[in-house]
Amino acid sequence: MKILVPVKRVIDYNVKPRVKADGSGVDLANVKMSMNPFDEIAVEEAIRLKEAGNATEIIAVSVGPAKAQETLRTALAMGADRAILVETDELVEPLAVAKILKAIADEEGPGIVMLGKQAIDDDSNQTGQMLAALMGRPQGTFASEVAIDGDHVSVTREVDGGLETVKLSMPAIVTTDLRLNEPRYASLPNIMKAKKKPLDVKTPADFGVDVTPRITTTNVSEPPVRQAGEMVEDVDALVAKLKALGAV
Amino acid sequence: MAALVIAEHAGGQIADATLSAVTAAAKLGGDVHVLVAGGDDAKGAADAAAQIAGVSKVLLAQDAAYAHQLAENVAPLIAGVAEGYDAVLAPSTTTGKNIAPRVAALLDVMQLSDIISVEGPKSFTRPIYAGNAIATVESSDPKLVITVRTTAFDKAEATGGSAAVEAVNGAGDAGLSSFVKLDAVKSDRPELTSAGIIVSGGRALKDGPTFEQYITPLADKLGAAIGASRAAVDAGYVPNDYQVGQTGKIVAPDLYIAIGISGAIQHLAGMKDSKVIVAINKDADAPIFQVADIGLVADLFNAVPELTEKL
Numbered sequence: 001m002k003i004l005v006p007v008k009r010v011i012d013y014n015v016k017p018r019v020k021a022d023g024s025g026v027d028l029a030n031v032k033m034s035m036n037p038f039d040e041i042a043v044e045e046a047i048r049l050k051e052a053g054n055a056t057e058i059i060a061v062s063v064g065p066a067k068a069q070e071t072l073r074t075a076l077a078m079g080a081d082r083a084i085l086v087e088t089d090e091l092v093e094p095l096a097v098a099k100i101l102k103a104i105a106d107e108e109g110p111g112i113v114m115l116g117k118q119a120i121d122d123d124s125n126q127t128g129q130m131l132a133a134l135m136g137r138p139q140g141t142f143a144s145e146v147a148i149d150g151d152h153v154s155v156t157r158e159v160d161g162g163l164e165t166v167k168l169s170m171p172a173i174v175t176t177d178l179r180l181n182e183p184r185y186a187s188l189p190n191i192m193k194a195k196k197k198p199l200d201v202k203t204p205a206d207f208g209v210d211v212t213p214r215i216t217t218t219n220v221s222e223p224p225v226r227q228a229g230e231m232v233e234d235v236d237a238l239v240a241k242l243k244a245l246g247a248v
Numbered sequence: 249m250a251a252l253v254i255a256e257h258a259g260g261q262i263a264d265a266t267l268s269a270v271t272a273a274a275k276l277g278g279d280v281h282v283l284v285a286g287g288d289d290a291k292g293a294a295d296a297a298a299q300i301a302g303v304s305k306v307l308l309a310q311d312a313a314y315a316h317q318l319a320e321n322v323a324p325l326i327a328g329v330a331e332g333y334d335a336v337l338a339p340s341t342t343t344g345k346n347i348a349p350r351v352a353a354l355l356d357v358m359q360l361s362d363i364i365s366v367e368g369p370k371s372f373t374r375p376i377y378a379g380n381a382i383a384t385v386e387s388s389d390p391k392l393v394i395t396v397r398t399t400a401f402d403k404a405e406a407t408g409g410s411a412a413v414e415a416v417n418g419a420g421d422a423g424l425s426s427f428v429k430l431d432a433v434k435s436d437r438p439e440l441t442s443a444g445i446i447v448s449g450g451r452a453l454k455d456g457p458t459f460e461q462y463i464t465p466l467a468d469k470l471g472a473a474i475g476a477s478r479a480a481v482d483a484g485y486v487p488n489d490y491q492v493g494q495t496g497k498i499v500a501p502d503l504y505i506a507i508g509i510s511g512a513i514q515h516l517a518g519m520k521d522s523k524v525i526v527a528i529n530k531d532a533d534a535p536i537f538q539v540a541d542i543g544l545v546a547d548l549f550n551a552v553p554e555l556t557e558k559l
Contacts, residue, residue, distance in 0.1 A: 016513065017377040026381055094349070095358045122376050123494075124361045129319065129349035138320050138424035141346045144488070154428065158488060159342040160441070160497075161258075165428040166318065178495055179488055214358035219384040223375070226520050229541035235554040238526070241542050247503045247524045248445075248470065248559055 001111035001170075002057045003046040005080060006101055007039040009064050009071040010121045023219045026121075035071045038116025040078075041176040044183040045146060046114050047079040054148045055111070057081045061104055063097050065089050069199060076194035077186030083199040088211060094122075096204070096211040098130035103207035105135060110171060112153060117142050117175040128175035138168035142177040249278030249369075252307075254326060254338040254347065257284060260292025264442050265339035267300065267403035272396040273337045274302050274404070275366035281305040283329055283416070285322050287315025294413045301405035306413045313420040316427035317343050323350035325418025330355060335392040340498075344395050352393035359393045360385060364400035378494040379517030398441070399500035399521055433489055440492070443473030445503045448492055448519070451479035452508025452530070452548060459485040462548065463507065466556045475499065475519075477509045493518035508548045511536030528552065 011017055012032040020027050035043075049055045060075035062068040063086040072083035086100050105113060113135075118125035132139035140146070140155025144163065147154045157164045158177045186194070204211045232238045242248045251273040256263040266282070273280045282303050284294040287310065294308040307329060313321040326347070330336050336351060338344035340362045352359035363372040364382070371386045372394070440446065447467040453459040459480065467474045475497070476490040492499055494517040504522035509515060511527070511534055519525070520539050527540035528551050537543040544551060 011377070017380045019381045026377060093358050095353060095356070098353060120378060123374075123378065124359070125345050126349035126352070126359050126361060129346065130353035130359075132319070133323060133350040133353035136424075139346070139350065141319075142342060157342070157346075159430075160489070162430060162432040162489060164316075164430045166425055167428050168425045169423075214387060214389050215360065216386045216388065217383050218371070218386055220376070220381050221384075223379055223382050226525075226539045228538045229525075229543065231537070231543045231545065234546070235544070235551055235558060238528075238542060238544050238555065239558045242503075242524075242526070242559075245524055245541075247526075 001055050002059060002108055003049060003055045004059050004061060004105055004108060004110040004113045005042050005046045005075065006061045006113070006115045006127070007043065007071050007075050008036040008062065008119045009033050009068040010036045010119050013037050013120055019220055019222050023221055025217065025220050033067070035074050036116050036119045038118060038176055040183040041178070041180050042114040042116050043075045043078050043080060044181045045176060048181065049148065050079070059084065059108060059110070061086065061101065063088065063092050063100055072199055073194050074186065076197045077191040078184060082197055085199060085201045086204055086207070087201055088204050090211050091213065092204070092211045093213055093215060094124050094126035095130055095214065096209055097127050098134055099209045100204055100207050101131050102134040103209065112170065113173045115175055117177055128173050132173040135171070135173070137171050137173060139173045139175070140166055140168050141175045143174050144177050144179050146174055146180070249276065249334050250332070251276050251278055251280050251335040251337060252330060252333040253280060253282045254336065254344065255282050255284045255293060255297055256339055256341055256343055257286060257290070257293035260289040260296070262293055262296045262300070262406070264403055265341050265398045266297070267406060268398035268401040269337050269339040269396045270300055270303060270404040271401040272363065272366060273335070276335055276369060278334065279304045281307060283307045283309065283326065285309040285314040285325055287312050290314070298411040298413050299407045299409050301408035303409050303411045306411050307416045308413050309416050309418055311418070311420050317347065318425050318427060319347045319350045320422040320424040321420065322347055323354060324422065326351045327354035328418055329416055330391065333391070335394060337394045337396055339398050340395040348393055348395050355391055355393065357389045357391050357393045358387065359395065360387060361395050362397045363394055364397050375517070378514050380513065397498060399498050433487065437467065438471070438473045440473045440475055440497050441499055443501050445470045445472035446475045446492070446499055446501045447472045447505045447507065448475035448477065448509060449480055449485070449507050450477040450509030451483060453480060453485055456485045462552045466505070466552055469556050469559055477512070477515050506536050506540070507552060509536055510534045511539065
């Protein structure tokens with residue numbers, strides 16, 4: 001069984017995003033970029049499934065600029081077998097990404113498409129669900145546990161009221177939540193080896209997908225700043241203040 | 249112009265999240281209808297939805313296949329019903345987030361996720377970069393699919409309306425997935441996302457028993473829900489579903505008491521809309537104090553028991 005793992009190059013999660021003064025977006029010039037953390041978890045889970053003998057090949061895919069090759073090399077260094085970059089300098093929306101991924105899935109025939117539940121830049125949380133819809137296949141979103149059982153996969157999902165388990169017939173789409181696993185670091189020898197692993201470069205047009213955005217971002221601004229309040233000296237003052245505010 | 253709100257419900261009751269989505273839908277300016285899809289208890293929820301102020305029609309799809317809100321079964325139903333609407337809205341709960349994008353893709357629409365305001369018929373604001381920026385976005389799709397950040401919209405009145413309930417049908421079981429079980433968190437406490445008061449603990453609580461020993465009595469005294477920072481959850485002090493933050497629960501209670509929480513960006517993104525924020529932390533430079541209405545620099549192991557006693 002093949003596992004397809006889409007990964008996105010995003011601003012590193014340790015970097016505080018700066019909004020551009022002209023409101024056109026977030027300043028990404030000279031900012032450290034990394035693999036979306038939820039996608040790292042997806043890569044790790046795919047590798048663990050392969051290590052457990054449940055998968056034979058892991059294909060990492062990224063839709064993005066030429067520099068997304070670095071993100072794919074990271075996936076390869078972690079343990080993916082080969083990679084496909086669908087190169088474009090456009091900002092591709094989740095729906096268009098899902099269409100590209102569907103075309104790739106049609107060619108590759110993976111048993112599982114494993115992807116992060118959301119990217120930490122646009123926080124859309126859509127691509128996996130959309131891909132599942134386009135493929136007409138089941139989805140196990142926000143996974144905290146994944147278990148293969150013959151031609152089914154059981155996914156434990158982190159839902160508002162607790163943990164929900166669903167059983168999906170494969171091929172299936174799984175989106176990962178934070179506590180599914182702790183991704184490994186790529187070792188230096190594996191980073192060197194990853195440079196020799198195959199990486200195909202395609203374009204959205206190769207898959208016949210129109211990536212014209214449906215949504216226009218007209219402005220990006222700083223969130224309203226909450227003003228710091230008052231520091232109190234001791235618990236008595238805290239209680240008095242709470243009572244004065246009518247908060248207790 | 250009519251908008252369809254996908255109801256979140258359980259045990260014949262409409263969830264508060266639905267009421268916030270109704271408010272967002274009403275801001276689009278047209279009629280607001282509610283779709284209740286579910287199993288045996290959906291009828292009760294539909295009757296409750298009919299009472300919501302501002303709702304002019306309730307659609308009820310009752311089928312065992314819809315009982316557990318499996319996206320594979322519910323999304324085609326919603327996409328079918330959506331034909332007659334200009335917008336489909338779901339609350340940004342895990343259920344809404346699971347189903348709505350599947351509906352959007354079936355309709356070939358690019359979804360607007362997690363909106364926090366309605367700026368025009370097709371224009372909205374939404375947080376990006378974990379709430380570090382707010383984007384104003386405008387859709388060019390003929391139909392809108394939207395998820396609504398519930399803490400950003402007031403709850404519609406649960407009573408006062410008298411909408412008609414109309415039955416609708418979908419294809420039922422798509423045969424792709426099945427529900428196995430729900431390990432629900434059982435608690436006598438109010439639910440985090442709807443609690444009026446939240447007492448939240450961070451990594452400074454040291455371990456699970458210490459967290460329990462210091463946080464629980466204060467929460468009991470206040471009738472509060474208990475939350476935690478990601479650091480406390482990752483360290484295993486409390487279960488996952490206690491986590492408040494961009495990747496956990498987004499909350500906006502009347503009173504939020506942060507204890508031993510430094511205030512990482514992603515935590516602040518989950519609670520900064522709280523009405524009154526209290527922070528107790530040993531470190532005077534902790535970022536949490538920059539958003540707190542009342543700050544107390546103190547050792548929590550002394551301050552919290554004292555606070556519990558004096559409240």
